Each structure stands twice: as C-alpha cells, then as structure tokens.
Amino acid sequence: MKAKGELVKAAKKLMWERGYEAVSPRDLLEESGAGQGSLYHHFKGKMDLASVALGEVSDEMCELARETVGTDGSALDRVFRYLDVSRDGLKGCRMGRFAAESSIAEASLRKPVERYFRELQGLLAGALREAQAEGEIAKRLDANELALMIMAVVQGGFAVSRVYRDRNAINRATETAKSLLKSLRHR
Amino acid sequence: MKAKGELVKAAKKLMWERGYEAVSPRDLLEESGAGQGSLYHHFKGKMDLASVALGEVSDEMCELARETVGTDGSALDRVFRYLDVSRDGLKGCRMGRFAAESSIAEASLRKPVERYFRELQGLLAGALREAQAEGEIAKRLDANELALMIMAVVQGGFAVSRVYRDRNAINRATETAKSLLKSLRHR
DNA sequence: GTCTATAACTCGATAGAC
DNA sequence: GTCTATCGAGTTATAGAC
Numbered sequence: 001m002k003a004k005g006e007l008v009k010a011a012k013k014l015m016w017e018r019g020y021e022a023v024s025p026r027d028l029l030e031e032s033g034a035g036q037g038s039l040y041h042h043f044k045g046k047m048d049l050a051s052v053a054l055g056e057v058s059d060e061m062c063e064l065a066r067e068t069v070g071t072d073g074s075a076l077d078r079v080f081r082y083l084d085v086s087r088d089g090l091k092g093c094r095m096g097r098f099a100a101e102s103s104i105a106e107a108s109l110r111k112p113v114e115r116y117f118r119e120l121q122g123l124l125a126g127a128l129r130e131a132q133a134e135g136e137i138a139k140r141l142d143a144n145e146l147a148l149m150i151m152a153v154v155q156g157g158f159a160v161s162r163v164y165r166d167r168n169a170i171n172r173a174t175e176t177a178k179s180l181l182k183s184l185r186h187r
Numbered sequence: 188m189k190a191k192g193e194l195v196k197a198a199k200k201l202m203w204e205r206g207y208e209a210v211s212p213r214d215l216l217e218e219s220g221a222g223q224g225s226l227y228h229h230f231k232g233k234m235d236l237a238s239v240a241l242g243e244v245s246d247e248m249c250e251l252a253r254e255t256v257g258t259d260g261s262a263l264d265r266v267f268r269y270l271d272v273s274r275d276g277l278k279g280c281r282m283g284r285f286a287a288e289s290s291i292a293e294a295s296l297r298k299p300v301e302r303y304f305r306e307l308q309g310l311l312a313g314a315l316r317e318a319q320a321e322g323e324i325a326k327r328l329d330a331n332e333l334a335l336m337i338m339a340v341v342q343g344g345f346a347v348s349r350v351y352r353d354r355n356a357i358n359r360a361t362e363t364a365k366s367l368l369k370s371l372r373h374r
Numbered sequence: 375g376t377c378t379a380t381a382a383c384t385c386g387a388t389a390g391a392c
Numbered sequence: 393g394t395c396t397a398t399c400g401a402g403t404t405a406t407a408g409a410c
Contacts, residue, residue, distance in 0.1 A: 003376070021208060022289055025404060035377040040405065042375090092287060099346035100279060100287035102209050110350065117350050141366055148347060148356060149363040153336060156343025159286035160335060163297065163304050169335060176336040179328055180367040188393070212386060222395040227387065229393090 004042040006032035011053035016094050020050055020103045051108040057094050058112035062119045069123040075131035076181070079124060083150065083178050089161020089170035096155045121147045137184040146181075153177045191229040193219035198240035203281050207237055207290045238295040244281050245299035249306045256310040262317035263324060263368070269311065270337065270365050276348020276357035283342045308334045324371040333368075340364045 010032035014023045025039055025046050043049040068085060069078050095113045104110050124147035132139045157170030197218035201210045212226055212233050230236040255272060256265050282300045291297050311334035319326045344357030 001375070018289055019287065024402075026402080035375095036379080037406085037408090038376060046404065096343075096346050096350070097287055099349045100206065100284055102205055104349055110352070113350050117347065138370070141363065145359055145363045149340060149360045149367075152340045152343030152347050152357070152360040154339075154343065155346040156283075156339030156341060159283050159342040159346075160304065160339050162286045162291055163283070163300050165297075170339070172332055173336045173339040176328065176332045180336075180370070183325070183367070183370045190394070211384075213384080223398095224388085224390090224396085225394060233386065 003032065003034035003038040007034055007039060007042065007049055008053050008056065011049050012057055015050060015053060016057075016091075016097075019097055019101055020109060021101055047103075047106060047108060051112070054095075054098070054109060054112040058116045061095055061116045065116075065120045065123055069120075069127055074136060075127045075134060076136045076185075078127045079131070079150070079181065080178055082124065083154075083174040087154070087157070087170050087174075089158055089167045090165070092158050092162070093155060096158065099155070117151065121151060124150055137181065141184070150177060190219065190221040190225040194221055194226060194229065194236055195240050195243065198236050199244055202237060202240060203244075203278075203284075206284055206288055207296060208288055234290075234293065234295060238299070241282075241285070241296060241299040245303045248282055248303045252303075252307045252310055256307075256314055261323060262314045262321060263372075265314045266311060266318070266337070266368065267365055270341075270361040274341070274344070274357050274361075276345055276354045277352070279345050279349070280342060283345065286342070304338065308338060311337055324368065328371070337364060 007028060010028050011023070014027055014031055023046075028034075028046070028049065029036060029039060039046075039049060043052070065082070068082050070081075071078075073081065095116045098104050098109060098113055104113070121144065125143045128137070128143035128146050131137045132143060153173050154170070157173040160173065161167055161169040194215060197215050198210070201214055201218055215221075215233070215236065216223060216226060226233070226236060230239070252269070255269050257268075258265075260268065282303045285291050285296060285300055291300070308331065312330045315324070315330035315333050318324045319330060340360050341357070344360040347360065348354055348356040
C-alpha cells in the first residue's frame with residue numbers, strides 16, 4: 001500500500017514540472033520507486049493516477065488561496081495579497097498549466113482544475129464585492145468579472161514569462177494589475 | 188516540391204489545434220497527403236518543419252496585429268480595437284499556445300513566438316504612450332508594463348476559457364481590461 | 375500488494391527503390 | 393522529389409510469479 005502513496009507523490013511532482021502528456025508511466029514508476037504492476041493495481045491507468053494527484057493538488061491550492069485571500073486586512077488588501085504572491089514565471093501554475101494541453105478535454109483532469117479556479121474566483125470576487133461595499137473601490141465594475149480578469153493576468157503572466165524567458169514578467173504584470181485596481185479608488 | 192508546401196500547411200493547421208507535442212509526423216503526413224520520406228527530404232525533422240510553420244504563423248500574426256492596432260482612430264481606440272477582437276477561448280492563441288509546452292525551451296520554436304510577442308507589445312505600448320502624450324489616459328503607469336499586462340489578460344483568458352469550457356470567458360476578461368483602462372482617463 | 379517480463383502499439387527518423 | 397518499407401526506442405497496458 002506504500003506504492004500507491006509514492007506514485008501519487010511522484011505524479012504531483014513530475015506533472016507540476018512537465019504537465020500530463022510529457023510524463024510517462026515509466027517516469028512515474030522510476031520517480032516513485034514502485035514496480036511496474038503497482039500503477040495498474042492501484043489505478044486504472046496513467047490518467048486515473050493523474051486525476052487523483054490533481055485532486056490533491058487542487059485541495060492544496062484551494063487551501064493556500066483561502067489563506068492568502070483570507071480575512072485579515074482590508075478587502076482590497078486581501079486581493080493585493082494574492083497579486084503580491086511572488087511567482088516564478090518559468091515554472092507555470094500547478095493547476096493552470098494543464099489548460100493548454102489537449103488532455104484538459106478529459107473531465108477527470110479538468111474537474112480538479114476547474115474546482116480550484118471556481119474557488120479562487122469566488123474568493124477574489126467576494127473580497128472585491130466587500131471592497132466595493134465599503135467604498136474602497138468604485139462599484140461600476142462587476143466583482144466577478146474583475147476576479148476573472150485578475151486570474152487571467154496571472155495565468156497569462158506565466159505564458160508571457162515563458163516566451164520571454166523572463167521569470168519576473170509575470171510579477172510585473174500582476175503589479176500593473178494592482179495599479180489599475182488602485183485607479184478604481186476614491187471616486 | 189508540392190509536398191513541402193502541403194506539409195507546412197498541415198503543420199500550421201494541426202499545431203494550431205493541438206500544439207507541437209501532440210502532433211506526430213504521422214499526423215502531418217496524413218493531413219498533407221505526402222509520403223513518408225518527403226518530410227525528411229525537405230526538413231531536418233518534425234521540429235524543423237514546426238519551426239518553418241511557426242515562422243509563417245508569426246509573420247501572419249504580426250501583420251494582423253499591425254492592421255488591428257494600426258493608425259486610424261485615437262490612440263486609446265487602437266488599443267481597444269485589439270482588446271475587442273472576438274476570440275474563441277476554446278481554441279487558444281496560435282502563438283501563445285506553445286508557451287506551456289516544454290518544447291518552448293527549444294530556440295527554433297520559441298523565437299517565432301517571442302518575435303510576435305515583442306511586436307505586439309511594441310505596438311500596444313506605442314499606442315498607449317501616444318494616448319498618454321495626448322492626455323487620453325494618466326501618465327503614471329509605464330506604457331510597456333501596461334502592454335505586457337494586456338497581453339497577459341489575452342493569454343490567460345484562453346486558459347480560463349478552456350478550464351471553464353466557456354468560449355466567451357476570454358472576451359469578458361478583455362472587456363474588463365478595457366473598463367480598467369477607461370478608469371485611467373480624465374484625471 | 376508487489377514484483378519482473380513482455381505485449382501491442384506509436385514515436386521520430388532512416389534506407390533505398392523509383 | 394516522391395514513395396514504400398522498416399528501424400530502434402519509447403509508449404500505455406497486461407500477465408502472471410511471488
């Protein structure tokens with residue numbers, strides 16, 4: 001039963017680095033130290049293992065998002081706290097990196113990613129709505145749409161960083177998003 | 188010599204749909220109608236063919252960007268014209284979709300993508316700088332950084348769209364970006 | 375539950391006839 | 393310049409001993 005846990009751990013590590021398609025069962029067995037049959041004893045196949053691994057990553061990312069966007073500080077500061085997270089643009093989002101792969105069409109892989117995105121959008125939209133209610137920022141923009149755009153900046157920031165081979169491009173993009181949000185204040 | 192052109196055409200089509208890694212030489216031969224040896228007669232291999240195809244796509248996308256961000260209309264309107272392009276979020280950017288793949292590490296694939304991104308950022312930054320000079324928007328934000336963020340919104344919009352399976356999520360994200368830019372006016 | 379061995383297939387690339 | 397045939401390696405998955 002140890003092999004099962006080791007396989008999931010290996011999948012979480014390797015698929016963060018390389019995504020789904022670029023990781024082979026062979027890689028997973030090697031990384032985990034498990035024997036050939038173990039993968040297919042505990043899981044239906046590579047995709048089933050990936051699905052379990054992504055489910056765990058999704059849980060971890062949701063928890064992290066709740067801590068980041070959490071409850072202390074002003075509503076707008078909580079949104080800024082999410083944008084202020086220092087990101088390595090060359091790595092890619094542990095969840096969002098699967099969006100570009102064709103495997104995202106498979107429900108078992110897409111669902112954990114969608115769950116994280118919905119949770120994150122809800123957290124950001126909640127904080128933005130609160131910021132609007134308390135007069136921190138203008139009310140004319142829909143909080144849900146603003147949250148969606150903020151998430152797009154982060155996801156797209158990874159893309160731009162990788163193309164430019166500049167691990168900080170993403171952090172400059174989120175900094176600019178902060179500046180734009182500030183321009184919604186005091187109206 | 189017909190096979191060469193057909194192979195490039197096939198690569199441009201299939202790699203738009205599926206990226207680099209998910210397209211095999213087999214797929215390319217089938218789509219193009221060329222025989223097995225033709226690929227390796229005209230190109231060094233799959234990557235060389237992809238590089239030529241991406242080069243052509245990069246040229247086309249640069250030209251399209253120049254037309255879109257072009258010269259007529261106010262500077263800010265030209266930026267809005269780029270954001271207003273209707274995008275199918277489920278498809279993915281013809282260039283940006285390669286950013287998430289590990290093959291982007293290969294210079295011959297990354298270069299055409301980077302060339303397009305630099306061209307686009309330059310066009311957007313130029314229009315934004317002009318908008319600032321003419322007093323359309325506030326000057327306190329760097330035009331280059333704003334352009335970078337706008338590109339991130341578009342690239343990330345594709346990611347969010349695909350995860351949500353909502354082809355319009357990207358268009359809502361760009362619409363919100365427009366609204367935020369408008370909040371920089373009249374200060 | 376874990377392992378070794380291997381099946382059946384596809385991958386990117388090459389050889390060589392025409 | 394194009395084709396058919398095929399290589400060696402790597403892919404996902406299965407069989408069956410322990």
